[in-house]
Each structure stands twice: as structure tokens, then as C-alpha cells.
Amino acid sequence: MSISQIFSLRRSRRTVTVAMGLSLMLGLSAAHAQDSTDPGLIAQGQAVATAADCAACHTAQPGHPFAGGLALHSPMGVIYASNITPSSTAGIGGYSEQQFADALRRGVNAQGEHLYPAMPYTAYAGLSDQDIHAMYAYFMHGVKPDDQPSPQTHLAFPFNIRASMIGWNLLYLHGGHPQATPAADGSVARGKYLADTLAHCSTCHTPRNTMMAEDSSHYLGGGVVDGWIAPNITSDPVSGIGGWSTQELVDYLKTGHVPGKGQAGGSMAEAISKSFSHLPDSDLQAIAAYLKTVPAIRNPGDTQPAFAYAGDGKLPALTEREPVLPHGKNGADARRLPDTDDAAQLYTSACASCHQPAGEGTQGQYFPSLSHNRAVGLSSPDNLIQVILQGLDRKGADLAVLMPAFGKDLSDSQVATIVNYVETHFGNPQVQTTAAHVAQLRSGGETPLLMKLMPWLLGLGGLVLLLVLVLLIRLIGRRR
Ligand code: HEC
Ligand code: HEC
Ligand code: HEC
Structure with missing residues (x-):
């Protein structure tokens, strides 16, 4: 059992009265005297939690709301989002309002452990007292407890030392300015x-x-x-x-x-x-x-x-081909995608049925035009590559849209061929890509410099440590 597991078993259940007493003792604003079981306050807290998108990371798909478990792939390794339901054993049921505020604003949990910045506490540092108070009420009384613990995060050395975040926080965590009076609506x-x-x-x-x-x-x-x-x-x-x-x-x-x-x-x-x-x-x-x-x-x-680009205006006349309608959420129908490297044929089979042969999209733009489209006009092809590989699935306030993912059905070079065709004829003709770049994005994108340098830094750190040791041993030897 790890130390953090022992600690998490010790999470004690504190009554709301204690938390309320604490926040009063700390002299927080008068609003805090509001009972945290007040339905109005809980609803307000839910609205704040929605604006702060806590669910993006703390709710796994499929999974119970806020029960955690979502694996966030950081360059340092996989970090699991915590269970933040009011469960007293697996979640934050034992948190006082002050401890809740510390997790959000300072990145320190109730056990005193430093959180990784995968939890965006550098942004939440600016949360107002009123918003923290309302969210606390919501998480304690508006969310269903779930006793399933989220998986433990195990990063490799040196990132497994959570205290190393103290130094990082000194440099990059700039205390917010919790507002006494919330800013006016719409301002x-x-x-x-x-x-x-x-x-x-x-x-x-x-x-x-x-x-x-x-x-x-x-x-x-x-x-x-x-x-x-x-x-x-x-x-x-x-x-x-x-x-x-x-x-x-x-x-x-x-x-x-x-x-x-x-x-x-x-x-x-x-x-x-x-x-x-x-x-x-x-x-x-x-x-x-x-x-x-x-x-x-x-x-x-x-x-x-980027939205001004509309290709080179030299679209070749496409020969009539039966368009292929992909189906299923996770991919086009592989058997019907032609095994070819011919750009026009690939575009016609994979894309034209929705975005149309000349890339103009459908009437009403449910299937959007690929010209005058930021994703295709940007100076980098990456978002165009990603949407082909991963598709698009979104539920906005008006309607739900779905573009199938082609990642499984097209090779890296076929994706690159389509991207170059789309960029040339509908987007920014100066932007081109290669199969090698598509392969790199498939495997998670470029490694940040710090991670590339880590073996060297560790080697250097080890060397410095060795030198210090040798010096120390010599010094002690001389004294004797
Ligand atoms: C971008 C992803 C992300 C978002 C958004 C996010 N969190 Fe987190 N949160 C995490 C991760 C990851 C951890 C675990 C970090 C670690 O293990 O160091 C965490 C940890 C926590 C913890 C500490 C739990 C414990 O006991 O250790 C609390 C409390 C928390 N989050 C609350 C919230 C609340 C409330 C919101 C919304 C206001 C929120 N989080 C939004 C990713 C996120
Ligand atoms: C089944 C229909 C369908 C097919 C086939 C299809 N798309 Fe899409 N595509 C969509 C929909 C729907 C959207 C999203 C529209 C929206 O957001 O309103 C979209 C969005 C896009 C976007 C914008 C993405 C962004 O992030 O801004 C690009 C670029 C794109 N498609 C390119 C392609 C290419 C290239 C192909 C062929 C490999 C293709 N699409 C095949 C339906 C389709
Ligand atoms: C979790 C990461 C994330 C957060 C948080 C986020 N964005 Fe984005 N945003 C993106 C990505 C990725 C795109 C590109 C989407 C695409 O092209 O398909 C984008 C695209 C956009 C665009 C379109 C820009 C363009 O050139 O096409 C706007 C505008 C935008 N975001 C505004 C915002 C605002 C305002 C907020 C905060 C209220 C926000 N975003 C929060 C990741 C994020």
C-alpha cells in the first residue's frame, strides 16, 4: 500500500457544520453564511462547475459523473483524474471548504500532496470566494457519491516526486485576485x-x-x-x-x-x-x-x-465515380475505400459525398465548405490531419454533428495525399504534409523539449550529485 493510499483511507468525514464553522472563523464574506444545502446555492454551484468544465477531466466515458478515472496523457506519462464525488472513502467527502479551495487555487489536496498541473489550478487560482462556496455546496450535496476509487498515478522519476511541484509553483503559480464583488453580467x-x-x-x-x-x-x-x-x-x-x-x-x-x-x-x-x-x-x-x-x-x-484561403482555383475535373458513404461512428467502411494513392480518387471516395466534389459543402452548410475554413487555411496542416484521423463528434446548443474517423481505414500516406489535395484546391496551397508527419500525429504528436532533454538532464544531475559526493568524501577524509 502506498503512502497516498494510507492517507486516502484516513480521509475523515467532516460534517458540514464544521466546514461552515471553519469558513465563518476564517472570516469569509457574508455570502458564506448561506447554508450549503440551500438548493439555490447548489444550482449556482452546478452552473459554476459547468462553466469551469470540471466534468471534462473528472468524468470518464463511460463512467459516473465526477467519479474520475479518466486517463490524461501528459508528456510525463498518464495522470488519472481523481474521484471528486462526495464519497468519504474514494472521493472528496472529507474535504472542508478550505481544503476544497486549496485544491482549486493552490493545487494542494486534503492530504497535503501537490497536484500535477494537469489539474488546471493555475487558472482556478483566480476563483472568487462566492464561486468556490457555491461549487463546494454542489459537490457536497448535488453530486451522487461514488465509492469506486480512481486509479493511482505512477509517473517515472523525477516526476513522481510531487514536492517538485513546489518549485514549479513558485515560478508559475501566480495567485489570482479573488474578487470581493463579482464583475457585472456581460461586462x-x-x-x-x-x-x-x-x-x-x-x-x-x-x-x-x-x-x-x-x-x-x-x-x-x-x-x-x-x-x-x-x-x-x-x-x-x-x-x-x-x-x-x-x-x-x-x-x-x-x-x-x-x-x-x-x-x-x-x-x-x-x-x-x-x-x-x-x-x-x-x-x-x-x-x-x-x-x-x-x-x-x-x-x-x-x-x-486562415478563413480567407480558398485554394489555387485549379480544381481538376473529377470523373464520375460512385461516392462512398462511410457509416458507423468509428470509421468509414474500409472495404469500400479504394486501395489507391490517386489523390482525386481518394478525395472523391472518402470526402466528396459530404463536402462535395468541389469542396463547397452542402446547402445550409451542415456539411461545411472546405474553402474559407480555418482548419484548412491555418499555416499548419495538423487540425486537418487530426479531423481525418479522429473524426468529429460535437453536441452544440443547436444540433449534433458527426464526421466519421478515417484513422483505421487510411494509411499515413493516403491521409497525407488527401491533405495535400484539400490544401491545394480548397485551402492554403503553401501548406503540405508528409506520411511521416501523419505518423507522428497518430502516435501523439511531438515530444516537448523538456522530455527530450530529460535523459541528459538526469545524467547531468547525476554527474553533479556524484561530484558533490566525491568532494564530500574527500573533505570528511581530510578532517579525519
Ligand atoms: C484539465 C483537466 C481537469 C479539469 C478541467 C479539472 N480537473 Fe481536478 N484534477 C485533474 C487531475 C488530473 C487531478 C489529479 C492530479 C494529480 O493526481 O496530481 C485532479 C485533482 C483534483 C482534486 C484533488 C483530489 C484529491 O483528493 O487528490 C480536486 C478536489 C479537483 N481536482 C477538483 C476539480 C474541480 C472542482 C474542477 C472544476 C472546477 C476540476 N477539478 C477541473 C484534472 C482536472
Ligand atoms: C459523413 C460525412 C462526412 C465525410 C465523409 C467527411 N466529413 Fe468532414 N465533416 C463532416 C461534418 C459533419 C463536419 C463538422 C461540421 C460542423 O462542425 O458543423 C466535418 C468537418 C470537417 C472539417 C473541419 C474540421 C475542423 O476541425 O474545423 C474538415 C477540415 C473536414 N471535415 C475534412 C474532411 C475530409 C478531408 C474528409 C475526407 C477524408 C471528410 N471531411 C469526410 C462530415 C463529413
Ligand atoms: C481543452 C482545450 C481548449 C479550451 C479549454 C479552449 N479551447 Fe478553443 N480551441 C481548442 C482547439 C483544439 C481548437 C481548434 C478546433 C478545430 O480547429 O477543430 C480551438 C478553437 C477555438 C476557436 C476557433 C479558432 C480558429 O481559428 O478556428 C476559438 C474562437 C476558440 N477556440 C475560443 C476559445 C475560448 C474563448 C475558450 C475559453 C472560453 C476556449 N477556446 C477554450 C482548444 C481549447
Whole structure:
């Protein structure tokens, strides 16, 4: 039994009265005197937890709400999200409100262990007292307890030393500014609070530095999540969202698609399905208004917005071929996809039935145009590759959309052939890819520099340690 297991068995059940007494003792705002079993407060907490998308990581598919167990693939290894139901043995039933606040704002759990930043506490550090209080009420009284413990996380040395997060936190955990008075509905200040703290946009849309922390000098300038590009969403009209209207941004966050701009796939599709599509319009308006104020960052090499690209205009006349309708959620019908490397034939068989032979999409754009489409106009082919490999599954506020995954049915070189065809004729002809790059994305994307350097750093660290030891032994020897 590991130390953390022993500790988790010791999680004591504290009564709500104790927690309430504690928060009163700590002199938290008057709102905290509100009874945590108050249905109004619990409903408010549920809305906050939805905006903060706790379920994205803490609910496995299939699995009970918030029972944890979801495996998050970090460059350091697999980190399991915890059970945060009010179970006193497997979950957070024994947490006081202060301990709950510490887990969210400081990344320290009730056992005093440092959490890995896979739990976005650097964003939640800015949570207001009122939002913590409401969420605490929801997690203690609005969520069903589940006694199934989530799997233990075992990272390799040196990441298994949780205390090493203390140093990382000193550098990168900047205490938030819990607000005394919440920002007004629909205001830019409310939008900033939602974007930075609750909806944690920057955890995906800000690039990471060599220590895998957000690079604040490129705030919202574009990051990489699970091998997908989370594009630049600063106010820059060329690289960012400067060319989107506020209403288009609201529609995108609410439904996941805006004709002539783009669609949400990958983890953005998930965030929209589980979180953003449930936010009140005033909150979406506030986020959009705030994004418009974010200082512009121009990505080097960008000359026009990604949605402006519409290919080279030299689409070859396609010979009549029977289109192939893939079926089933997990893939196209492999037997009917031709075994060919001919680009036009592959596109006709795999894509044209929905996106149409000339890539213009269907009327009403349920199957969207591939021209004037951000995913196809970006300066990187990665999101186009990912959507072919993984498909797209999203439930927005308007409708559910599904594009089948072709990962199992197309080889790396066939995917690369289709990507180059689509980029050339419908998107940004300067963007091309190779089978080797498709293979790299299939296997989880590029390894961050820190992880590539780790064997050397460890070797160097070991060498320094050895030198210190030799010196010490010599010193002790001399004294004797
Ligand atoms: C991006 C993924 C992600 C999101 C979003 C997220 N968490 Fe977590 N959370 C994790 C992971 C992973 C862990 C375990 C970290 C570890 O083992 O160091 C964790 C741990 C925790 C813990 C500590 C549990 C314990 O006993 O050790 C609490 C409490 C918690 N999360 C609450 C929340 C709440 C409340 C929300 C929403 C406001 C939330 N989390 C959103 C990934 C996430
Ligand atoms: C879990 C990671 C994640 C979070 C959190 C997240 N995004 Fe995204 N976002 C992405 C990814 C990945 C894409 C690319 C989707 C695609 O092209 O299919 C994206 C795309 C977008 C786009 C479209 C940009 C374009 O150029 O096509 C906008 C706008 C956007 N996100 C805004 C936001 C805002 C605002 C928030 C916070 C309220 C947010 N995102 C939170 C991952 C995330
Ligand atoms: C069964 C119909 C269907 C087929 C076949 C299909 N798609 Fe899609 N595709 C969709 C739907 C639906 C969407 C999402 C529309 C939305 O979000 O509103 C989509 C979205 C996309 C996007 C935007 C993704 C993003 O993240 O922004 C691209 C690019 C794309 N498809 C390319 C392709 C290519 C290339 C092929 C052939 C390999 C293909 N599609 C085959 C239905 C299909």
C-alpha cells in the first residue's frame, strides 16, 4: 500500500457544520453564511462547475459523473483524474471548504500532496470566494457519491516526486485576485474572469515554454493540445480572431460552427459540448467582448486570415465515380475505400459525398465548405490531419454533428495525399504534409523539449550529485 493510499483511507468525514464553522472563523464574506444545502446555492454551484468544465477531466466515458478515472496523457506519462464525488472513502467527502479551495487555487489536496498541473489550478487560482462556496455546496450535496476509487498515478522519476511541484509553483503559480464583488453580467471584466479563470481558455490557447508552463508573453497566441492546434485567439485580424464579429464568436462558442469561419473539433468540441454551449448568452457575449480586447499577436509568416484561403482555383475535373458513404461512428467502411494513392480518387471516395466534389459543402452548410475554413487555411496542416484521423463528434446548443474517423481505414500516406489535395484546391496551397508527419500525429504528436532533454538532464544531475559526493568524501577524509 502506498503512502497516498494510507492517507486516502484516513480521509475523515467532516460534517458540514464544521466546514461552515471553519469558513465563518476564517472570516469569509457574508455570502458564506448561506447554508450549503440551500438548493439555490447548489444550482449556482452546478452552473459554476459547468462553466469551469470540471466534468471534462473528472468524468470518464463511460463512467459516473465526477467519479474520475479518466486517463490524461501528459508528456510525463498518464495522470488519472481523481474521484471528486462526495464519497468519504474514494472521493472528496472529507474535504472542508478550505481544503476544497486549496485544491482549486493552490493545487494542494486534503492530504497535503501537490497536484500535477494537469489539474488546471493555475487558472482556478483566480476563483472568487462566492464561486468556490457555491461549487463546494454542489459537490457536497448535488453530486451522487461514488465509492469506486480512481486509479493511482505512477509517473517515472523525477516526476513522481510531487514536492517538485513546489518549485514549479513558485515560478508559475501566480495567485489570482479573488474578487470581493463579482464583475457585472456581460461586462468585459466578467469576460476576462470567465476566460482566464472558469473556462481556462489559456490552458489550451497559450503556448507552453520549455518548463511546460504557459508562456505569458504569448497569451492566447496559440497552443497545442493532444496533437491539435488550439489557434491564436488574440485580437489580431490576420492570425487571431480580429476578423470575426462578436456575434460570430458567440455563435462559435455556443454551437461550434460559423459558416465561412470554422468548426470546432478535438478538445474544443468537447469543451463546447460539455461546457460553453450551456453558458448563458450574457456570459458568451462577455467572453467575446473580452477576446476583442486581448493584445494582438501576429504569427510570423501569416499574410491573410486562415478563413480567407480558398485554394489555387485549379480544381481538376473529377470523373464520375460512385461516392462512398462511410457509416458507423468509428470509421468509414474500409472495404469500400479504394486501395489507391490517386489523390482525386481518394478525395472523391472518402470526402466528396459530404463536402462535395468541389469542396463547397452542402446547402445550409451542415456539411461545411472546405474553402474559407480555418482548419484548412491555418499555416499548419495538423487540425486537418487530426479531423481525418479522429473524426468529429460535437453536441452544440443547436444540433449534433458527426464526421466519421478515417484513422483505421487510411494509411499515413493516403491521409497525407488527401491533405495535400484539400490544401491545394480548397485551402492554403503553401501548406503540405508528409506520411511521416501523419505518423507522428497518430502516435501523439511531438515530444516537448523538456522530455527530450530529460535523459541528459538526469545524467547531468547525476554527474553533479556524484561530484558533490566525491568532494564530500574527500573533505570528511581530510578532517579525519
Ligand atoms: C484539465 C483537466 C481537469 C479539469 C478541467 C479539472 N480537473 Fe481536478 N484534477 C485533474 C487531475 C488530473 C487531478 C489529479 C492530479 C494529480 O493526481 O496530481 C485532479 C485533482 C483534483 C482534486 C484533488 C483530489 C484529491 O483528493 O487528490 C480536486 C478536489 C479537483 N481536482 C477538483 C476539480 C474541480 C472542482 C474542477 C472544476 C472546477 C476540476 N477539478 C477541473 C484534472 C482536472
Ligand atoms: C481543452 C482545450 C481548449 C479550451 C479549454 C479552449 N479551447 Fe478553443 N480551441 C481548442 C482547439 C483544439 C481548437 C481548434 C478546433 C478545430 O480547429 O477543430 C480551438 C478553437 C477555438 C476557436 C476557433 C479558432 C480558429 O481559428 O478556428 C476559438 C474562437 C476558440 N477556440 C475560443 C476559445 C475560448 C474563448 C475558450 C475559453 C472560453 C476556449 N477556446 C477554450 C482548444 C481549447
Ligand atoms: C459523413 C460525412 C462526412 C465525410 C465523409 C467527411 N466529413 Fe468532414 N465533416 C463532416 C461534418 C459533419 C463536419 C463538422 C461540421 C460542423 O462542425 O458543423 C466535418 C468537418 C470537417 C472539417 C473541419 C474540421 C475542423 O476541425 O474545423 C474538415 C477540415 C473536414 N471535415 C475534412 C474532411 C475530409 C478531408 C474528409 C475526407 C477524408 C471528410 N471531411 C469526410 C462530415 C463529413
